[in-house]
Amino acid sequence: MLYHKLVAWHDPKSPIAETYRILRTNIQFMSIDSKIKSVLITSSSPNEGKSLTTSNLAISMAQNNNKVIIIDGDLRKPVLHDLFDVSSGPGVTDVLLGQVEITSALQETVVENLRVLTSGQLPPNPAEMVGSARMKQLIREAENIADVVLIDSPPLLPVTDGALLAAGVGGVIIVITRGLTKKNQAIKAKEIINSSQARLLGMVFNKSGTERKGYYYYYYSGKQNNNAPK
Template sequence: MSASTNKHKLVAIANPSSRHAESYRTLRANIQFASRDRKLKVVLVTSSKPGEGKTTTAGNLAVLYAQLGKKTLLIDANLRKPDLHRYFNVANRFGLTNVLSEEAILEHAVTANVYPNLTLMTSGSPTAFPSEMLASERFAQLMATLRELYDIIIVDAPSSLGTADSQQIATMCDGSVLVVRRGASRRGEAHEAVAKLDHVHAGVIGVVLNR
C-alpha cells in the first residue's frame, strides 16, 4: 500500500469536515469525559486481531489532540507489523526499538511536527524480541520520561490476541481503547481481548465500532 493511500486514512487532516472525522472527534470527547474520573495521559489503542482499524484510529486521534494545541506524541509500538511511518511518510530508520536497545537517543528516535503539535515515534529497526523489549525495565523508564515531556501520548499497540505485547504495553498506560470492525470481529474475540486487558488492569475505556 502506498504512502499516499495510507495518508488518506488520516481523515482528520485530509477531510476534517467529514462525518468520519467527526466520529473521531466524538471519540476524543469521550476520552476527555472519562478523564474527569481518572487522569488519562497515556492511551493505548488496540484491537482483537489485525485489520480492524486500530492504527487509523490511533493516528486520527493523535491528530485531533494536536489540533487542540496539546503537545502530542504518537508511538508505533507494533514492533511486529508497524505502519504509522507510512501514514506520515517518514523514515523508520530509528525509533522505539533503537532507544530500547540503546542504539539511539530519544531525540534521534522521534520526528517532531509531522503535524503541528504532533511528534511521531516510529517502531524503529526490526527486532527478533518484541515481547522482551516491551516487557523491559528500559521501556518502563522510557514511558516515565515521555510522560514528563508530552501532554498526551497515544500508543498504537499490536492486536491483543496472539501475542502478549498489548498486555505488556497496557501496564504502562492509563487507559485502553479496543477497536472492533463491524462484520469482521467476532463477539467472542472481542470479549477475549477485553478480558486480557482487564487481567493486567489496563483500564478499558471503551470500544470503538469501526466501519
C-alpha cells in the same frame, strides 16, 4: 503510502473526522478525576483499523492544542512511518537499546503539535522488548514531554505484546470491526485487558455507520471494565 488515510488531517470537516473529535472529547471527560497521560489502542485481531484509529485520534488531539506523541508499539508489523510518511528509524527499539535518546528519535509530522516515535529496526524478540522495564520508562519519558501519548499496539489475540504494553499505560481502547470481529474475540480481548490490570476506557466500533466509503466510528465508553460488551 498510507498518508491519504489520515482523514482528520485531509478532511477535518467531514463526518468521519467529527467522530474522532467525539472520541477525543470522551477521553477528556474520563480524565477529569485522574489525568490520563497515555492511551494504548489495540484490537482483538489484525486488520481492524487500530493504527488508523490511533493516528487520526492523535491528529484530532493535536488540533485541540495538545502536545501529542504517537508511539509505534507494534514491533512486528509497524505502519506509522507509512501513515505519516516519515522514516522508520531511529525509533522505539533504538531508544530501548540505548542507541539514541527519545528526544532525538521523535520525528515531526505535518500536523502541528504532533510528533511520532516510529518502531525502529524490527527485533527478534518484540514481546521481551515491549514488556521490559525500559519500555515502561520510555512511556514515562514521553508522558513528561507531551500532554498525551498514544501507543499503537499489536492485536491482543495472536501475540502477548499488547497485554504487556497495557500494563504500563493510563488506559486502553479496543477497536472492533463490524462484520469482522466475532463476539468471542471481543470478549477474550476484554478479558486480556482485565487480566493485565489495565484500565479499559472503552471500545471503538469501526464501520458501524452507514458510510459506504472510508471509516465510520462509534465510541462506547465506560469507567468500569464490565461496561464492555459481554
